[in-house]
Amino acid sequence: MISSVLPTYNRAPLTFVKGEGAWLIEADGRRFLDLGAGIAVAALGHANPTLVAALTEQAQNLWHTSNLYEIPQQTALANALVEASFADTVFFTNSGTEACELAVKMARKYWFDKGEPERVEILTFDGSFHGRSAAGIAAAGSEKMTKGFGPLVAGFVHLPFGDTEAVKEALSDKTAAILIEPIQGEGGIRVLPDADLKALRAICDEAGILLILDEVQCGMGRTGCLFAHEWAGITPDIMMVAKGIGGGFPIGAVLATENAASGMTAGTHGSTYGGNPLACAVGNAVMREINTPEFLAEVNRKAGLLRQGLEGLVASHPDVFTEVRGMGLMLGLKCVPAPGDVVAAGYQNEVITVPAADNVIRLLPPLNLTDEDIAQAFARLDATAKTIENALL
Numbered sequence: 001m002i003s004s005v006l007p008t009y010n011r012a013p014l015t016f017v018k019g020e021g022a023w024l025i026e027a028d029g030r031r032f033l034d035l036g037a038g039i040a041v042a043a044l045g046h047a048n049p050t051l052v053a054a055l056t057e058q059a060q061n062l063w064h065t066s067n068l069y070e071i072p073q074q075t076a077l078a079n080a081l082v083e084a085s086f087a088d089t090v091f092f093t094n095s096g097t098e099a100c101e102l103a104v105k106m107a108r109k110y111w112f113d114k115g116e117p118e119r120v121e122i123l124t125f126d127g128s129f130h131g132r133s134a135a136g137i138a139a140a141g142s143e144k145m146t147k148g149f150g151p152l153v154a155g156f157v158h159l160p161f162g163d164t165e166a167v168k169e170a171l172s173d174k175t176a177a178i179l180i181e182p183i184q185g186e187g188g189i190r191v192l193p194d195a196d197l198k199a200l201r202a203i204c205d206e207a208g209i210l211l212i213l214d215e216v217q218c219g220m221g222r223t224g225c226l227f228a229h230e231w232a233g234i235t236p237d238i239m240m241v242a243k244g245i246g247g248g249f250p251i252g253a254v255l256a257t258e259n260a261a262s263g264m265t266a267g268t269h270g271s272t273y274g275g276n277p278l279a280c281a282v283g284n285a286v287m288r289e290i291n292t293p294e295f296l297a298e299v300n301r302k303a304g305l306l307r308q309g310l311e312g313l314v315a316s317h318p319d320v321f322t323e324v325r326g327m328g329l330m331l332g333l334k335c336v337p338a339p340g341d342v343v344a345a346g347y348q349n350e351v352i353t354v355p356a357a358d359n360v361i362r363l364l365p366p367l368n369l370t371d372e373d374i375a376q377a378f379a380r381l382d383a384t385a386k387t388i389e390n391a392l393l
């Protein structure tokens with residue numbers, strides 16, 4: 001008999017009942033070090049007092065109105081994001097998937113309004129992940145996500161990850177935009193080199209097409225810059241954000257230049273919940289915490305510590321781990337065994353990591369984890385490697 005919860009997940013037999021910073025407490029009392037942060041969502045840790053205060057204060061006043069009215073919390077968050085980024089304008093969603101939907105619609109409407117309605121194609125890349133909606137799975141294009149769900153939304157062209165030559169060849173008078181993650185998350189922490197991101201920007205400029213970046217996982221301070229593309233010194237035309245921006249409260253956003261957003265006039269898009277007072281009260285608190293030079297400097301310092309220790313782990317357990325990859329606190333360990341087995345061995349040692357494609361486990365800890373948490377990460381990942389080695393004997 002089917003479970004009451006639709007069985008689309010293979011769930012680990014763990015039930016967390018409380019969170020404190022980088023720690024999750026299981027129903028049986030065990031304390032797990034959370035290096036997954038709910039897949040890069042709990043960017044400021046669990047039960048962060050500042051976020052709890054922002055949420056509860058707003059909850060006592062007003063949860064929801066509608067985008068039919070002015071929402072000051074939403075305006076404040078949009079202003080903060082515009083101030084801190086390339087963007088001139090922001091639309092709020094409830095998730096990364098919905099941000100992807102709008103990014104696609106925005107790019108197509110841009111060309112429609114420019115009198116080139118045939119420009120609908122979006123160039124995307126192998127190993128990418130843009131969410132589970134009809135357009136999101138078509139954008140990613142992998143068999144794993146799309147099989148059985150056809151007919152797929154048309155207009156996506158799939159190319160090898162970051163292959164700028166393939167991009168040049170794929171350009172045509174149907175091309176509307178390029179859509180890419182600066183660092184693939186689900187795809188296995190695959191970093192697009194700065195030079196390739198710059199090359200994609202140059203291709204877009206030359207062809208006059210739009211560059212859409214999916215920073216749902218790599219954005220919001222995760223790499224040590226507010227947004228990952230800042231490292232390459234370029235800016236996109238459209239950017240998707242979600243995960244970390246709500247610190248655990250569901251909220252996403254599409255950021256865009258005035259030019260890229262020019263087709264999105266009144267009545268062309270909407271959302272019941274997107275940008276409601278509760279979500280934006282939390283989003284504002286997250287932005288205030290993350291978007292300071294001091295906070296981002298700390299992310300970079302901790303990232304250096306973590307990376308160094310992980311390199312040591314690879315050196316001492318070459319039969320388990322072969323490579324550290326990633327940037328900032330978006331790190332991957334390439335595994336010899338199946339990543340699911342390594343994650344499960346981690347559970348035995350009370351440490352949480354997240355599997356990804358390309359035989360990688362992901363480390364996406366809260367950005368404000370402490371040095372003591374990092375020391376615990378090394379101890380627990382070392383114990384995890386030993387668990388695997390003992391099983392191999």
Ligand SMILES: *Cc1c(COP(=O)(O)O)cnc(C)c1O
Nearest residue numbers: 095096097129130131185216217
């Ligand atoms: C998680 C993710 C999404 C989808 O976000 P949801 O909030 O799950 O809809 C899209 N793109 C990337 C890069 C992601 O990591």
